[in-house]
Amino acid sequence: MPPRHTIAHAVTATGTALHAGVSVTMTCAPAPSGHGIVFRRADLKADIPALYSHVEETRLGTVLERGDVKVGVVEHLMAACAGLEIDDLLVTLDGPEPPILDGDALSYLTLLEGAGMAEQGEARTxxxxxxxxxxxxxxxxxxxxxxxxxxxxxxxxxxxxxxxxxxxxxxxxxxxxxxxxxxxxxxxxxxxxxxxxxxxxxxxxxxxxxxxxxxxxxxxxxxxxxxxxxxxxxxxxxxxxxxxxxxxxxxxxxxxxxxxxxxxxxxxxxxxxxxxxxxx
Ligand SMILES: [Zn+2]
The missing domain is CATH 3.30.1700.10 (lpxc deacetylase, domain 2)
Structure with missing residues (x-):
């Protein structure tokens, strides 16, 4: 049975938020087995799990919401995680969206591949x-x-x-x-x-x-x-x-x-x- 995966070490990228237009720094870091993919708004000291049940707005990108805290345009980074079969990851942002980078998933995938993959102790479901x-x-x-x-x-x-x-x-x-x-x-x-x-x-x-x-x-x-x-x-x-x-x-x-x-x-x-x- 294939194991769950996280990344081997933290990687950081800075760029522009597609909708807000502000500069955002994103750090993707290893997370323990079973953690799942979680977005952390470091500026608001709040976490939001990357789950469909937290999606409240979808007009121009998928927005995760928990209470007053939002993280927008998560879909391209989530696609890169799916494409690399990453199960556990902590994504820390100092703003409202991941940086859009090249507007694709390849720029996230390249960043995460650069971190290297790490096998977890538990099997993937x-x-x-x-x-x-x-x-x-x-x-x-x-x-x-x-x-x-x-x-x-x-x-x-x-x-x-x-x-x-x-x-x-x-x-x-x-x-x-x-x-x-x-x-x-x-x-x-x-x-x-x-x-x-x-x-x-x-x-x-x-x-x-x-x-x-x-x-x-x-x-x-x-x-x-x-x-x-x-x-x-x-x-x-x-x-x-x-x-x-x-x-x-x-x-x-x-x-x-x-x-x-x-x-x-x-x-x-x-x-x-x-x-x-x-x-x-
Ligand atoms: Zn898109």
């Missing part, structure tokens, strides 16, 4: 999905279906981008090569309105694929022709990591986002007949 669980909202849909192994598929449709589909059978190497490099994206015409709401203040042409009516503005930053749908899978992997353990299931998403992803985990865990805990 997974959550095996036993019955189909589906959530729909308008034309958005997300589902977890029973399967022998973890995979993700997604159908995206946006103005300018058109339709993109992607299917990804999870492996660590596949995640690093196919999914982790995919950058977040946004529409330039929405930026002013977002900034007025104190959102996307840290978005830049270095960390976000920016779209106008003719396509990608910063095409030199684009890594894949179908980068948008790959990023939606990255987001889904990060959001599903908030289950608190790896899933054994087939995820299917269509035009879904953080809200449907969180509703999906809440629906999964609402009925104990939907899943069982097994050796990973």
């Amino acid at each position: 997974a959550i095996q999905v036993l019955r189909p669980v589906t959530v729909e909202s308008g034309d958005a849909k997300a589902a977890l279906l029973p399967d022998d192994r973890l995979s993700y598929s997604y159908e995206l449709s946006f103005p300018v981008i058109g339709e993109q589909t992607y299917a990804f059978a999870f492996t660590r190497a596949g995640f690093k090569a196919e999914i982790a490099p995919a950058r977040t994206f946004g529409f330039l015409k929405e930026l002013d309105a977002l900034n007025r709401m104190n959102l996307a203040k840290g978005a830049s042409l270095a960390n976000t694929l920016a779209l106008d009516d003719s396509g990608v503005v910063n095409r030199e930053q684009q890594r894949f022709a179908d980068e948008f749908v790959r990023h939606k899978i990255l987001d889904a992997i990060g959001d599903m990591a908030l289950a608190g353990a790896p899933l054994i299931a087939r995820f299917e998403g269509r035009k879904s986002g953080h809200a449907t992803n969180n509703a999906l985990l809440r629906a999964l865990f609402a009925d104990p007949a939907n899943y069982r805990r097994v050796a990973a």
Whole structure:
């Protein structure tokens, strides 16, 4: 049975928070077996476990909340942890979000890989999905279906981008090569309105694929022709990591986002007949 993993030593990165626009320093440190992934707001002296049950806001990123304390845009770091199969980690921040770095999961993955992996004394457990669980909202849909192994598929449709589909059978190497490099994206015409709401203040042409009516503005930053749908899978992997353990299931998403992803985990865990805990 594979063991749980943490990292071998602490690593630190400093950068800009995507929404708040402020500089944030993040330290990822080893944590004991069974600790799970926990965010610590050092500036507020408060901890929030990285669990779906603490997600309160999902409009432009997945936000963890506990009392008055929030940590925003956790999904890309969570995807990197899932991609490296890290189970236990303490993420200390001196601000409201992890730094967005390159707008992908690869920059977090590279940081964590640099720390080295450390095996824990306990075996890793997974959550095996036993019955189909589906959530729909308008034309958005997300589902977890029973399967022998973890995979993700997604159908995206946006103005300018058109339709993109992607299917990804999870492996660590596949995640690093196919999914982790995919950058977040946004529409330039929405930026002013977002900034007025104190959102996307840290978005830049270095960390976000920016779209106008003719396509990608910063095409030199684009890594894949179908980068948008790959990023939606990255987001889904990060959001599903908030289950608190790896899933054994087939995820299917269509035009879904953080809200449907969180509703999906809440629906999964609402009925104990939907899943069982097994050796990973
Ligand atoms: Zn994202």
